Amino acid sequence: MLKKPNSLLFALLAICSAVSAFAGDIKVIANASVGASSVSADELKGVFLATKTSLSDGSHVEPVLEKDGPTHEAFLKAFVGKTDSALATYYRSLVFTGKASMPKTTASDADMVAYVAKTKGAIGYVSAGADTSGVKTLDVK
Amino acid sequence: MHFRARTVFWTAVLWTAPVALHAQFDFTVDGRDVQVHGFASQGFMYSGNNNYLSADTTNGYFGPTDAGLNVSTKLTDNFRVGAQMYLFNVGQLGKWQPELDWAVADYKFKDWFGIRAGKVKTVFGLYTDTQDMTFLQTFALLPQSIYAIDKRDESIAHTGGDLYGSVRLKQLGSLSYTAFAGNASDSANSGYIYSLKAAGIDMTKYSGLIAGGDLRWNTPINGLVAGAAYMRQYPRGSGMCSDSPACRFLNANGEGVYWEKYRKDYTQQFYGQYTRGKFQLDSEYRRQWRDHTVFSGGAEASLDGRSWYTAATYRINSRLEVGSYYSHLFEYTTLNQVYYPNAHIIDKVLAVRVDLARYWNVKVEGHFMNGYGHTTYPWGFYTASNPNGLLDQTPLLVVRTAFFF
Numbered sequence: 304m305l306k307k308p309n310s311l312l313f314a315l316l317a318i319c320s321a322v323s324a325f326a327g328d329i330k331v332i333a334n335a336s337v338g339a340s341s342v343s344a345d346e347l348k349g350v351f352l353a354t355k356t357s358l359s360d361g362s363h364v365e366p367v368l369e370k371d372g373p374t375h376e377a378f379l380k381a382f383v384g385k386t387d388s389a390l391a392t393y394y395r396s397l398v399f400t401g402k403a404s405m406p407k408t409t410a411s412d413a414d415m416v417a418y419v420a421k422t423k424g425a426i427g428y429v430s431a432g433a434d435t436s437g438v439k440t441l442d443v444k
Numbered sequence: 445m446h447f448r449a450r451t452v453f454w455t456a457v458l459w460t461a462p463v464a465l466h467a468q469f470d471f472t473v474d475g476r477d478v479q480v481h482g483f484a485s486q487g488f489m490y491s492g493n494n495n496y497l498s499a500d501t502t503n504g505y506f507g508p509t510d511a512g513l514n515v516s517t518k519l520t521d522n523f524r525v526g527a528q529m530y531l532f533n534v535g536q537l538g539k540w541q542p543e544l545d546w547a548v549a550d551y552k553f554k555d556w557f558g559i560r561a562g563k564v565k566t567v568f569g570l571y572t573d574t575q576d577m578t579f580l581q582t583f584a585l586l587p588q589s590i591y592a593i594d595k596r597d598e599s600i601a602h603t604g605g606d607l608y609g610s611v612r613l614k615q616l617g618s619l620s621y622t623a624f625a626g627n628a629s630d631s632a633n634s635g636y637i638y639s640l641k642a643a644g645i646d647m648t649k650y651s652g653l654i655a656g657g658d659l660r661w662n663t664p665i666n667g668l669v670a671g672a673a674y675m676r677q678y679p680r681g682s683g684m685c686s687d688s689p690a691c692r693f694l695n696a697n698g699e700g701v702y703w704e705k706y707r708k709d710y711t712q713q714f715y716g717q718y719t720r721g722k723f724q725l726d727s728e729y730r731r732q733w734r735d736h737t738v739f740s741g742g743a744e745a746s747l748d749g750r751s752w753y754t755a756a757t758y759r760i761n762s763r764l765e766v767g768s769y770y771s772h773l774f775e776y777t778t779l780n781q782v783y784y785p786n787a788h789i790i791d792k793v794l795a796v797r798v799d800l801a802r803y804w805n806v807k808v809e810g811h812f813m814n815g816y817g818h819t820t821y822p823w824g825f826y827t828a829s830n831p832n833g834l835l836d837q838t839p840l841l842v843v844r845t846a847f848f849f
Contacts, residue, residue, distance in 0.1 A: 345612065354610040354620065355555050356522070363521045384666055386722065388759065391802075392580050395848065398481050399580075400565040400573045401526050401548040404516055405479055424521065 329378050332416065332438040334425045337362040341442035342426075347382045350426060352393070353403045367427035369415055370408045374430040382443075469849070476517050483579050484511035485846035487534075493835040494816060497593060498638060498826050499535030501840065508534035508593065508844075510576060512545060524550045530576065535829065537594055539633045545576075546601055554609070561605040567622040567658045568673045569713040569728055572599060579846030582757040582797050584807040587771035589751035589789065590713075590730050594635025594822040599675065599711070602626030602654050617664045625655040628677070635822030642828045643820070644688025645702050652679035652706065660715075667719040677709040685740075693742030704738040722759040728752060747821065748776040765797040777818055788815040789823055804847045811840035 331342060339360040342350075349355030351366045358364055369375040371387065379385055385393060397403035407425075409415040412433035419425040420437035429435065469480040487508045491501040499505040509532065516526025530545035532538035546565050552558035565573035574580060575591040585593070604626015611619045629651030630637055637647045656675030663670060682703045685691035691698035715728040732749040755769035771791040777784040795809040816834045817823030825834055 349555070349610070349612075349618075354618070356552060357555065385719070386759070388762065388799075389719070389724075395481075396574045396577065396580050398479070398516075399483065399512065399514065399528065399577050401514070401516065401528065401546045401550070401560075402565075402573075404477075404518060404524065405481065 328431050329374060329381065329428050330431055330433065330435060331426070331428050331441045331443055332419050332435055333364070333427075333441050334419050334422055335439055336423045337364060337426065337439065337441075339441065340439070341444050343444045344382055347443065348384065351383050351390075351406075353397060353406075363424045364426045365422070365424045366406045367415060367418055367422070367425050368406050368408045369412075369428070370410050372411075374412065374428065378428045473517070476519065478515060478517045480513070480515050481849060482511070482513040483577065483846060483848035485509070485579055485844055487584060487842060487844040489840060489842050491838055491840040494825055494838045495535075495829040496838065496840055497534045497824050498537055498635075498829045500829070505535070508532060508538075510538070512576070514545075522552045524548075532576070534593065536638050536826075537633055537635055538631075541631065541633060543631060556609040556611045558608050559605060560608065563601055563603045564606050564624065564626065565601050566599050566624060566628075566654070566675075567606070567608070568599060568656065568675060568711075569658070569671070569715050569730070570717060570726055575600065578844065579805060579848050582765050582767035582807070583755070583769065583793065583795050584809045584842040584844035585793075585811070587728075587753035587755065587769050587793075588791060588824055589753055589771040589773035590728055592635070592823060594638070594824060597628070597630040597634040598636075599628060599654060599677070602628045615664060618662045620660050620662065621657065623657040625653070627651055628654045628679075638828075639820065639822050639826060640683075642826065643690035644686045644698070645683060645691065646686065647681050647683035647702070649683070650679060650681035652677060654678070656711075669717045671715050673711075673713040673715075675711045677711070678706050679709065679736075680705040691739070693739035701740065703740050704736055707735040707737055707744070709734045709736070724757045725755070727754040743780050744778075746778045747818075750774045763799050765799070767793075767795045767797070769793045773815075773817060773823065775818060775821075775823075777821070784818065787818045787823075789817045790814045803849055804845070806845045807843070809842040809844075811838070811842065813838040813840065 339358045339362055342358060346355060346358055350364055356363060379387060379390060394405055398405050409418050412429040415427045415429050416435055416438055419427050471478050488506050489501040490504045495501050499507055512528055512530040514526055514528035518524045527547035528545040529542050531540055531542045533540045544563055546563050548560050548562045548564055550560045567573050571586055571591055575586055578584060602624060606622050606624045608622040613619060640647050654675055654677045658673040660669055660671030685694055685700055685702040687698045694700045711732045713728060713730045718725045729752040734747040736745050738745045751773040753769050753771040757765060757767035759765045773789045775787045792812045793809060795807060797805055797807045799805045814837060816825035819825060819827045
């Protein structure tokens with residue numbers, strides 16, 4: 304009788320650890336114009352689902368996505384809660400009904416850093432080991 | 445261009461376009477990014493027993509066909525403008541007439557308050573505003589009990605405006621709202637106007653105010669959305685009645701000016717969506733109540749439609765998605781307080797979607813329909829395209845390919 308709850312607990316812990324590991328492998332970066340130094344997971348989700356266009360400090364933000372790859376997949380899983388194809392469908396449904404623009408996509412961490420560095424309000428993500436010179440790194444609360 | 449030649453031309457264009465148009469045509473004007481996006485789809489339908497959607501589907505029919513193209517840009521961080529043209533054709537509906545699908549100026553003051561004005565796609569339930577964009581969906585045809593192709597003009601867009609926003613509720617998730625008001629009109633090639641032609645009525649104008657709202661709760665349960673929507677409509681129609689039995693409501697000759705107008709017309713909808721990983725479950729219930737004065741004041745007609753569906757989809761891998769839905773329409777109709785026989789359409793559907801590329805998909809779908817609704821109201825089955833009468837069962841195969849950029 305005791306085995307089942309234990310198994311369930313271990314499974315939940317394993318899932319939580321996996322999500323944390325994914326989240327820990329990612330750095331959230333922003334253009335220097337963004338005043339905030341941290342962002343909540345809720346805010347991140349809102350920004351990348353186009354329901355939020357500013358952070359708690361009032362800074363205007365624009366999401367930037369990587370085109371594909373493990374960092375992109377991990378970010379979506381940890382913070383957005385949609386698969387890549389589901390997110391693409393979601394954005395297209397907004398774009399083709401006139402409710403939002405398609406976010407900018409970049410091909411690599413280096414491209415992401417370069418784009419975020421030069422674009423006012425840009426907010427994106429890169430792998431933890433990426434060189435993030437020229438952009439600010441936001442703590443995710 | 446001859447109608448058949450035009451069909452062949454568009455079909456050829458739409459089948460070859462994916463290769464030519466997969467690139468994204470974004471450019472910069474005066475330092476501002478301008479985005480251009482488009483889509484096109486081509487279907488093939490083959491049915492047993494009855495012709496569907498006013499097309500000769502029992503002999504195999506290449507349709508529906510549709511296409512859209514939009515341009516948009518941000519003028520400031522909070523101000524965006526854009527427009528989309530759209531055309532479609534299936535049987536006697538749409539008839540390739542390009543129309544302004546939406547043209548919007550959108551200013552977002554805060555995340556919790558924005559204004560959209562112009563010709564605006566109506567947010568009402570899960571798919572009213574995206575029902576034309578079936579390339580986004582698993583299914584080639586959305587559940588027709590709620591998203592009937594031939595009734596799309598009723599509420600798909602309004603010329604007016606929206607107030608919208610999203611409010612965080614801390615541990616309780618978030619609420620998104622849209623309040624809308626404006627004028628909606630049926631095009632000359634819509635299902636309702638086509639169905640009236642069989643009764644000898646040439647309706648040249650059908651439009652009126654619509655107003656309502658949609659409230660959706662992104663619940664704290666990850667992936668679960670619940671919502672409700674309500675809309676009032678005030679349509680008026682006018683045209684001419686020619687000699688026909690139906691037009692004898694007007695006078696003995698059955699000829700003259702025809703008009704109809706609302707007495708009471710509202711729609712309420714409740715919906716839920718649950719997404720977990722690659723699995724999605726949708727369900728919606730709609731009640732539509734229409735009480736209208738018709739035949740130039742000669743009759744009172746009411747329609748009480750109850751429709752619902754449940755749809756499930758699962759993405760097996762990056763290329764393959766499968767889905768199924770059960771769609772149920774039940775309708776009570778009266779003319780001068782005399783009940784017509786109850787009408788229903790029950791549709792059981794199995795679908796497979798194959799993503800050939802990020803910008804191109806193909807769907808194969810089987811429908812097993814029971815019932816044909818009221819032929820005096822557009823639910824896909826028309827007496828004009830089924831002159832020998834309608835049978836209860838309609839099996840239907842739909843193949844549809846779409847590309848988008």
